[in-house]
Amino acid sequence: MYTANTPASACRLLHLDAWRGIAIAGILLVNVYAFGLPYAALNNPYLLATAKTADAYNWLLTSVLLDGSFRAILSFLFGAGLMLWQERLPPVQGGQLFFRRMSILLLLGLCHAYLLLWFWDILFMYALCGMLLFTVRKWSVSRLACLSLLCVFIADLNSNRKLLDDKMAIQQYELPNNTTAYKQLPKELNTQLLRVQSEREIIDKTTSFCRLYHQQLQRAWQVETVDFPGFYVWDILIWIILGIIFYKLKWLTGQVPPKLYKGLFLAGIAGLYLCWQRVQPAWQNNFDPIATIKDTRWQYYELARTLRSLGLLGLLIWIWQSGRGKGLWLLFAPLGRLSLSNYLVQSVVCAVLFYYTGFGLFGQLSRMQLLLTALIIIVLQLMISHWWIKKHGAGIAERLLRK
Structure with missing residues (x-):
């Protein structure tokens, strides 16, 4: 267990465990809305009759400040972790062991998507992206950086193609005397x-296991066969590659030039501005989808998120380099050491809370209530993770992956 007296040699990667724990907690702060609300309500807080103004402001803050950032940090750490793990493998068996772990x-x-019923599973995506990057992990930093930028471009290009299709559909819809446009x-x-x-989805997920399973099965298949190749593969590769780059430059072992995080701060400010601008059409048009598409000139989600x-x-x-975050690292490091187990447990807990398999609260809680629910789950996971690490040392899912 990490404590304030843990020797430096034993916790030299304490910050990486802590960052992973922060990422797992942050992902739940975003995912909880997909667990507890109809899919269509994720981008339209006024879609449900029970929605209030507070729900709209919750959506705004989540979209501008959180959406996608913790997934990015987790992908970054996945890339760095792959390189750390590869260093410890024997050269002859390295590739075989790597693909065995990615297969597991x-x-x-x-299993997470089709048995635990979480359609936005990222483990499947990470495994495929890890396999894709196996052959390029030895590239130079400059080539990897170009590849990461290319992924940003492709992701936003695909989003703009979808935007153009929607604009053309709206033009057809608004043609006079066009009876087929609807x-x-x-x-x-x-x-x-x-x-x-959305009303049907609420009924299906809270009154019948068969309909619940059918809903989640369809959505998981959509994510893995359509959304993954069209968007998520690029979204995830960007940050896995950045993790590899930081590892190669030894920026994860303390050799970080101060100008680095200053430049990252400036990039973050620019990103926040772009995120704010990106959501303005929806916000100003009260989430009317047609008016929002009309007022959206470009889609640049990936650039803004990155x-x-x-x-x-x-x-x-900066917190790590300044030496001010030891308490924060000690708090979140156990959550990060059990990141895989905690990620899966989040799905189990939310399935019990929201679906027919448990209390059936799907569609019944406001966005603010869902946020509070996520915070309670995170606090409980922090407490249990500290106890589990002290007693067992490693999580069940982590041990399975290592075997």
């Missing part, structure tokens, strides 16, 4: 249809 992670991800309008732009689907996440990374590095 992939299977855990499939059928051509994408369902995500039809507020009335989205409300009906810059904002660099700012968060800079903040973590």
